[in-house]
Amino acid sequence: MSAKLIDGRAVAKRLKTQTAALVDEVRLAGGSVRLDAVMVGDPSAGAIYARSQETRCQEVGIEYRLHALGTDATQEDVEGLIGRLNRDGAVTGILLNLPLPEGIDTPAVQYRIDPYKDVEGVNPSNIGLLFYDSPIMAPCTALAVMEILTEAGVDPKGMNACVVGIGPIAGRPIALFLQHEMATVTACHEATRDLAAHTSQADLLVVAVGVSGLIKAEHVKRGAVVIDVGINRVEEGGETKIVGDVDFEGVVGVAGAITPVPGGVGPVTVAMLLRSAVDAACRQRGPRRIEV
Amino acid sequence: MSAKLIDGRAVAKRLKTQTAALVDEVRLAGGSVRLDAVMVGDPSAGAIYARSQETRCQEVGIEYRLHALGTDATQEDVEGLIGRLNRDGAVTGILLNLPLPEGIDTPAVQYRIDPYKDVEGVNPSNIGLLFYDSPIMAPCTALAVMEILTEAGVDPKGMNACVVGIGPIAGRPIALFLQHEMATVTACHEATRDLAAHTSQADLLVVAVGVSGLIKAEHVKRGAVVIDVGINRVEEGGETKIVGDVDFEGVVGVAGAITPVPGGVGPVTVAMLLRSAVDAACRQRGPRRIEV
Numbered sequence: 001m002s003a004k005l006i007d008g009r010a011v012a013k014r015l016k017t018q019t020a021a022l023v024d025e026v027r028l029a030g031g032s033v034r035l036d037a038v039m040v041g042d043p044s045a046g047a048i049y050a051r052s053q054e055t056r057c058q059e060v061g062i063e064y065r066l067h068a069l070g071t072d073a074t075q076e077d078v079e080g081l082i083g084r085l086n087r088d089g090a091v092t093g094i095l096l097n098l099p100l101p102e103g104i105d106t107p108a109v110q111y112r113i114d115p116y117k118d119v120e121g122v123n124p125s126n127i128g129l130l131f132y133d134s135p136i137m138a139p140c141t142a143l144a145v146m147e148i149l150t151e152a153g154v155d156p157k158g159m160n161a162c163v164v165g166i167g168p169i170a171g172r173p174i175a176l177f178l179q180h181e182m183a184t185v186t187a188c189h190e191a192t193r194d195l196a197a198h199t200s201q202a203d204l205l206v207v208a209v210g211v212s213g214l215i216k217a218e219h220v221k222r223g224a225v226v227i228d229v230g231i232n233r234v235e236e237g238g239e240t241k242i243v244g245d246v247d248f249e250g251v252v253g254v255a256g257a258i259t260p261v262p263g264g265v266g267p268v269t270v271a272m273l274l275r276s277a278v279d280a281a282c283r284q285r286g287p288r289r290i291e292v
Numbered sequence: 293m294s295a296k297l298i299d300g301r302a303v304a305k306r307l308k309t310q311t312a313a314l315v316d317e318v319r320l321a322g323g324s325v326r327l328d329a330v331m332v333g334d335p336s337a338g339a340i341y342a343r344s345q346e347t348r349c350q351e352v353g354i355e356y357r358l359h360a361l362g363t364d365a366t367q368e369d370v371e372g373l374i375g376r377l378n379r380d381g382a383v384t385g386i387l388l389n390l391p392l393p394e395g396i397d398t399p400a401v402q403y404r405i406d407p408y409k410d411v412e413g414v415n416p417s418n419i420g421l422l423f424y425d426s427p428i429m430a431p432c433t434a435l436a437v438m439e440i441l442t443e444a445g446v447d448p449k450g451m452n453a454c455v456v457g458i459g460p461i462a463g464r465p466i467a468l469f470l471q472h473e474m475a476t477v478t479a480c481h482e483a484t485r486d487l488a489a490h491t492s493q494a495d496l497l498v499v500a501v502g503v504s505g506l507i508k509a510e511h512v513k514r515g516a517v518v519i520d521v522g523i524n525r526v527e528e529g530g531e532t533k534i535v536g537d538v539d540f541e542g543v544v545g546v547a548g549a550i551t552p553v554p555g556g557v558g559p560v561t562v563a564m565l566l567r568s569a570v571d572a573a574c575r576q577r578g579p580r581r582i583e584v
Contacts, residue, residue, distance in 0.1 A: 107424045108581045111417060124420025125403060131419045132399045132460055158483045166471055168424055179458055182483035184490065191450045191474035198476065289400045 003226070003255035006152050012267035015147070015275055016060055022278045023061040033281040034063040035093040035119065036085050040078055041071050041101050049097065060274050065091075071101050078104060079112045086114040086292060092281035093119040095273075098169075114292050116283055119276040121173075125290065130173065133180045136289065137276060142173035144268035145206060145227055146181075152257055154204065154225050156183035162202035164188045164195070164245070165209035170229050174206055195219065205255075207245040215246045223256035229265045295518070295547035296444075303443050304559035307567055308352055314570045315353040325573040326355040327385040327411065328377050332370055333363050333393050341389065352566050357383075363393050370396060371404045378406040378584060384573035385411040387565075390461075406584050408575055411568040413465075417582065422465065425472045428581065429568060434465035436560035437498060437519055438473075444549055446496065446517050448475035454494035456480045456487070456537070457501035462521050466498055487511065497547075499537040507538040515548035521557045 023033050035057055039046040050066045057064040067085070069077055078100065085091045094117045100106050110122045118126050121138040129135050149156060161183035165171035171187065178185045188198050199205055199219040207215050208229035220226060230245030244261030252258055259265055315325050327349055331338040342358045349356040359377070361369055370392065377383045386409045392398050402414045410418050413430040421427050441448065453475035457463035463479065470477045480490050491497055491511040499507050500521035512518060522537030536553030544550055551557055 105426075105581055107421055107426045111421075111582045124424060125417045126420065127423045128416025128419030129399055129403075131423065131464065132416060134397075134399045158485050160485070172423065172471075179464075179479055179481075182481065184478065184480055184484040186476065186478040187471055188476055189471075189474065192476040193450050193452070289397055290403045 003252045004152075004257040006148055006227075006257055006259045006264065008148065008259055008264040008266065008268045011148060011151050012271040015268070015271035019271070019274050019278050020060040022275075022282070026278065026281050027061075031092075031281060031284070032063065032090070033061070033092055033278050034065065034090060035095055035277045036065045036067060036091045037095045037097060038067050038069070038078070038081060038085070039097045040069045040073050040104070041099075043068050043070075046097060053095070056270055056274065057277070060278075062274060062277055073101070073104075075104055075108070078109050082109065082112040086112070086117065089284075091117065092284050093117050093277040095119055096122065112292075115290055116288060117280055119273060119280050121276070122169075127173070130176060137280065138177075139169060139173040140272040140276060141170040141208070141229060141265065141269045142177045143272045143276070144265055145174050145229065146177050147272065148227060148259060148265065148268055149204075149225070152225065154257075156181040156204060159183045159203040160201055161185045161204040161206065162188060162199050164199065164205070164207045164215065165229070167208060170208035171206075174208065174229070178204070178206075209245050211245055212243045213245075213247045215251060217247070217250040217254045220251050220254045222254055224254075226251055226255040226258040227265060228259050228261050231261060231266055295544045296549040298440055298444050298519075298549055298551045298556065300440065300551055300556040300558065300560045303440060304563040307439070307560070307563035311563070311566050311570050312352040314567075314574070318570065318573050319353075323384075323573060323576070324355065324382070325353070325384055325570055326357065326382060327387055327569045328357045328359060328383045329387045329389060330359050330361070330370070330373060330377070331389045332361045332365050332396070333391075335360050335362075338389060345387070348562055348566065349569070352570075354566060354569055365393070365396075367396055367400070370401050374401065374404040378404070378409065381576075383409065384576050385409050385569040387411055388414065404584075407582055408580060409572055411565060411572050413568070414461075419465070422468060429572065430469075431461065431465040432564040432568060433462040433500070433521060433557065433561045434469045435564040435568070436557055437466050437521065438469050439564065440519060440551060440557065440560055441496075441517070444517065446549075448473040448496060451475045451495040452493055453477045453496040453498065454480060454491050456491065456497070456499045456507065457521070459500060462500035463498075466500065466521070470496070470498075501537050503537055504535045505537075505539045507543060509539070509542040509546045512543050512546045514546055516546075518543055518547040518550040519557060520551050520553050523553060523558055 054064040113123045161178045163175045166189045196219045204225045206227045212232040228244035228246040242262045346356040405415045453470045455467045458481045467479045488511045496517045498519045504524040520536035520538040534554045
């Protein structure tokens with residue numbers, strides 16, 4: 001028996017079609033959708049990523065602007081730029097590329113992003129509102145995982161869920177979402193003593209570590225839903241391949257459903273970011289619960 | 293064999309002595325420590341609680357002021373009052389009593405509290421900073437549990453920890469703290485299918501539900517550390533008794549260490565609130581990472 005494949009590309013395609021239609025609606029209403037990205041540090045490293053962001057925005061009709069600061073940028077420089085983007089009515093969404101250079105207080109910078117323009121939901125205020133199950137904008141990877149579960153007809157309520165990896169961008173927000181959906185969530189990480197003891201009890205296993213081949217067949221309960229958030233570049237026979245944290249070949253024979261890498265969580269996360277950018281634009285003129 | 297009793301009153305006494313000394317230091321330096329409590333709704337229900345807050349503050353030399361608004365107070369009224377307390381330099385700490393009347397957006401009100409005066413660490417921004425493991429002020433019950441663990445010589449790293457109850461005031465922040473300390477944390481709640489299956493695997497069991505007698509001997513692993521956050525009023529033979537969520541008589545024979553109720557987490561939480569009030573006062577004139 002082989003697990004049902006969850007097709008992230010199909011989910012992403014559907015989301016992007018909806019998003020493009022929403023962008024048109026905003027335009028027809030006289031508005032616009034614009035995403036301003038902030039990049040701090042080595043410009044050569046960020047350039048490829050920025051071009052990819054721009055292309056993806058253009059595909060759904062979102063205007064994209066890049067603001068690059070050098071490695072010598074100070075806390076005040078970065079916060080000042082974000083403040084200007086907050087006040088600029090033409091900017092409907094702000095994306096802060098990480099990591100920031102050493103010496104910069106990252107959460108303090110994220111705190112400056114207008115919570116209503118915070119398309120990645122990284123402002124501590126937005127994280128706290130998510131914690132209170134009262135979100136305005138939320139982290140895209142977690143939104144993507146929840147969208148995939150909905151798409152696959154998985155209701156986390158009462159499930160034993162195991163999230164491996166507790167990073168602030170993926171694992172930690174995912175665990176919070178699953179908890180709000182009333183799964184019984186166990187969060188594992190590098191200090192977990194017996195990883196397999198936890199993962200093998202999970203009806204729903206989400207892996208977000210960044211170590212290829214970490215999760216093998218023996219880690220997985222038969223019939224479990226396995227969501228692989230990892231994106232790892234590995235060299236194989238002189239070629240670079242993208243693989244997840246899950247040993248797909250081994251686990252596909254045990255799991256009930258599984259997301260592949262590539263073609264799983266990755267494209268849905270990108271699609272969710274674009275969706276959040278439109279959501280932000282739609283809310284720009286609406287009532288606000290909190291003010292910066 | 294009987295579990296080691298963790299004496300919360302002794303921990304609280306030591307904390308209060310330190311706090312009173314800190315208040316004196318602040319005074320000698322020309323400052324003051326003042327805690328302003330906001331209470332919205334039925335004044336008769338809140339009066340007893342407010343008097344108790346005042347007494348506790350006075351015990352360590354903290355000035356206490358109560359601001360009561362009626363049940364007809366609007367979102368703007370409550371946020372406006374908090375804004376005035378933020379701007380008042382004499383106010384060094386703000387405490388917002390919950391629950392707020394229906395129709396009030398509680399997280400939006402909490403968001404208005406200056407993060408540096410937020411003695412209970414309930415502002416979504418403070419919650420988010422805690423989530424990023426970069427806190428300014430944090431929820432007092434979670435701080436109390438961590439203090440108790442330190443006092444009892446328990447290092448959560450690598451432990452299987454189970455937190456029962458995922459409320460926003462106690463269970464959810466406690467789970468976050470334990471995760472930061474690298475415990476493998478499982479969060480259980482009313483939708484958990486087999487509670488005993490999870491709790492009986494836990495080296496560290498924290499219970500914060502509000503149901504007396506919920507956790508019995510059969511739920512507990514032999515030798516486990518059991519922290520009972522519950523405070524429940526029960527009638528027994530015509531008398532009102534305070535008990536926790538843990539069936540103390542049964543569990544004391546199985547656990548390795550246990551906090552009693554009363555005399556466990558409760559007094560330490562109060563002491564932690566007072567400590568946070570002094571911390572806030574000490575930071576009033578210092579540098580700030582974030583601004584309201």
